[in-house]
Amino acid sequence: MDLQQAEMKIRELQTLLHQYGYEYYVLDKPSVPDAEYDRLLRELIELEEQYPQFKTPDSPTVRVGGAILDMFEKVRHKSPMLSLANAFNEDDLRDFDRRVRQAAGDDASYVCELKIDGLAVSLTYEEGRFVLGSTRGDGTTGEDITANLRTIKSIPLKLRENVSLEVRGEAFMPKNSFEKLNKLKEERGEEPFANPRNAAAGSLRQLDTSIAASRKLDIFLYGLAEAPNLDIESHSEGLDYLDRLGFKTNKERRKCSSIEEVLDFVNSWVEKRPNLDYDIDGIVIKVDSIEMQEQLGTTAKSPRWAIAYKFPAEEVVTTLLDIELSVGRTGVVTPTAILEPVRVAGTTVQRASLHNEDLIREKDLKIGDKVVVKKAGDIIPEVVNVLPEQRTGNETDFFMPTHCPECESDLVRLEGEVALRCLNPKCPAQIREGLIHFVSRNAMNIDGLGEKVISQLFAHKLVEDVADIYKLTAEELLALERMGEKSVSNLLQAIDRSKENSLERLLFGLGIRHVGEKAAKTLAQEYETIDRLAAATESDLMGINEVGEKMASSIAAFFEQDEARELIEELKAAGVNMEYKGPRRAAVESADSIFVGKTVVLTGKMEKMSRNEAKEKLEALGANVAGSVSKKTDILIAGEDAGSKLAKARELGIEIWDEERLLEEIEK
Structure with missing residues (x-):
């Protein structure tokens, strides 16, 4: 095969594989068997290795991964990636509707979309080719994760039109991919991911792109950020246009002309949510008209034309199979509910802490009971209550032991404590x-x-x-x-x-x-x-x-x-350090910092740093970082998806900062 024939064959295979990939990963309507796709991909890989001058940045072979990155470069977004204000009940949604209609007119209509629980990303295309992908970061500046995003097969590397634009979407890990990944991690003796969102975020921040490629991520695009010279008048038109370009959008969306229709859509998904192959944690409601969106404008943190309704904690019924005892590092014996496996808020739950014997008696739990389970804050599984009306008579009472289940030492209840404790230091x-x-x-x-x-x-x-x-x-x-x-x-x-x-x-x-x-x-x-x-x-x-x-x-x-x-x-x-390496206490107390002596509470998701990092920085500057809001709180730092702590801080009139303000003060 001469050079001209090689180039023609490579272009032919690239075009064919792009089409097959679009049919499989976007339309979910494959036209060829997996084996045929794999055969053509292997042929293309071999040809591109033999004739590397004909490999293009948008070749399907880049999805395989394998590049090792040194670091993630910072990327400044052309337009900010704002977070959304939250609604937690019907009243919040009606208030949003009232504000929209007062400011923009009574003919406002909305588009309701599923709120994917993943990682927000921005994709930039130049003349139809994918050239840059980045994380949300602080909303103004994110990280360049282009190489990892190229491994997501539902992201088109080449659009169906040669347009230049920037689009926004949510990358996520489907439930089946998450379960396979955690099973593999457990087999390797590694700590499993807590939920698909953490797994997706961790995958896209791997310096080894083959790791991201192996984790079978997916994406839904939810909007245009920068699209000059496009005659698009509504958000719904924009989504349809993304479909025509070859992007994968979520088809479970609805255009609503009234708040009643919005509430109907929201309530329908409270019930249908567990049936999806991906996690959602709410519904996003957006004003459809672009003109009205511009009229409503934005605050420093969020658009006034959109809101995110957050689902209440999901509750499910399962069976209490047993109560297992574990001994902690301080000797406290903790009972744990062993449950018939059930899916709650995105993960399969088989265990839930029962804390102590008093809680078991208070809830009148018996082994074999039907129980209601939820995740507190969508994170920690807990038994809410028992369903005594469903008892069959075969249930059995549970009694705490008198001896340690590990070392057989006597268990004692110390004065003022509800927990039973093993006092054997060699347990x-x-x-x-x-x-x-x-x-x-x-x-x-x-x-x-x-x-x-x-x-x-x-x-x-x-x-x-x-x-x-x-x-x-x-x-x-x-x-x-x-x-x-x-x-x-x-x-x-x-x-x-x-x-x-x-x-x-x-x-x-x-x-x-x-x-x-x-x-x-x-x-x-x-x-x-x-x-x-x-x-x-x-x-x-x-x-x-x-x-x-x-x-x-x-x-x-x-x-x-x-x-x-x-x-x-x-x-x-062994060489373990025995000295303190941070700022000295005296230096902190005399430092010229506005945080000295202040009580600060952190809530919500931080983008530029973890909550632990923020806590360490604040304490180094003399702050007392507390876990709950009270009248003694001086400042609340509210990240994305802040909830009850933010509401309480507003109620108490406490000063509220966003993460950007925190970073400004820390860097002074």
């Missing part, structure tokens, strides 16, 4: 849970040492305390199930990196009773080294504002133990 469950806590994200953050790997190490007697983690060898790790050379190498590097952590992470990881993450930071700032902290008396510790009598007694008792002192020496010998 295997407590040791194992302590190890899991030590390596967790907010403690020493050793990536790759998940619960399953720790359990294997403990069962094989390779680790008996946290110091043993720093003695692990490649040979020992390779002998474990599902631990290959690459994962072992990555794990040993993560263990080595953890030696450099600042002191507060180590203190939190040691699991000293009553010392949480915030108290560990306070102690590290105050004493600066672990030796100074170990030498502090109970009276010294009580002199710190944030340290009470119980905590001071617990800290002093911990460092008086021979075992604790020996453990510290072992960690020192």
Whole structure:
């Protein structure tokens, strides 16, 4: 085959594969078997390897992935990617409708669309070719994830018209892809993703594009951002135009002429939501007319012509199969409901915490009961109540044991506590849970040492305390199930990196009773080294504002133990840092920062940084970061999808900032 023939064959295969891909991934109407598509793709890959000069950026072969990126470049959006204001009930939607009609006229109509629970992205095309894809970021600046987005087969690499435009959409992971991915992660002993949204976001931020390609992501496009010279007068026309260009839009949308029709659409999807192959967390309602949208305008954060209705927490009925007991690192015995598997708010639920015996008695739970289950905040599964009218007489009562299910020691209930506790310090469950806590994200953050790997190490007697983690060898790790050379190498590097952590992470990881993450930071700032902290008396510790009598007694008792002192020496010998690396307490208190002495609450999703990162930065500037809103709160930082905390802050007249304002103040 000469060069001209090679080029013609490559162009022919590219065109054919684009068409077949469009039919399969966008129209869901494949015209050829998978085997034929795969055969043609292999032929194209071979030809492009032989004649690389004819491979184009929009070739179907780029979807395979394989490129390793150094980093994600920042991208400034031509027009802001604003977040949407939220509605939580019918009254909120009627208020939105009233505001729209007062400002833009009574003839307003709406387009209702499913709110996909994924990652917002922007796609830019030049003369019909996909040239840039980015995340939302802070709404003004995102990250260039073009290489990973090219691996999503429902994103057209070449449009059906040679137009230049920017479109917005939501990338997501279908439920079946999510379940397969988590099954694979569990088989490898890795921590599974919490939900499809996190899985999609994590996939698109992989520097190895082959990882994104392997995770079978999908996308729905929901609007035009920049489309000069297009004669489009409504949002619904814009969606139809995206269809004609070859984009995948969500067909489950409806044009509504009244708020009653909007409410009818919303209510219908509350019921139909579980039947979808992807997660939705609400309905987006947009004014259809572009002219009216421009008339209504936007606030600094969100458009006045659109709103997102958030579904109430989904409740489902399942069977309580059993109640299982687990022993935590502090010896507390916690009952857990074992449920007949049921899908709730996007994931399959089989377990739910019952907290303590009193809750079981309060809810009158019996093994075999039909129970109502929901996810608190769409995250944590909980048993809402029992359905006694559905009892058959075969249900059985549950009684808490008198002895530890792990070590057979007596269980006790300490004064003032509702929990039963095992006081045996050598209880295997407590040791194992302590190890899991030590390596967790907010403690020493050793990536790759998940619960399953720790359990294997403990069962094989390779680790008996946290110091043993720093003695692990490649040979020992390779002998474990599902631990290959690459994962072992990555794990040993993560263990080595953890030696450099600042002191507060180590203190939190040691699991000293009553010392949480915030108290560990306070102690590290105050004493600066672990030796100074170990030498502090109970009276010294009580002199710190944030340290009470119980905590001071617990800290002093911990460092008086021979075992604790020996453990510290072992960690020192392994090279673990014992000093505080952050800003000194005195420096924070005297700093010229508006946050000094302020009580700040964080809520909603942050785009530019995680909530933990924001918390660390605020505390370094002297703020007290609290978990709930009260009259003592000075500032509420509201990210995307802020809920009840934002409502309470407004009610109390508390100063409210968005993430952009926070970043401005932090960077001053």
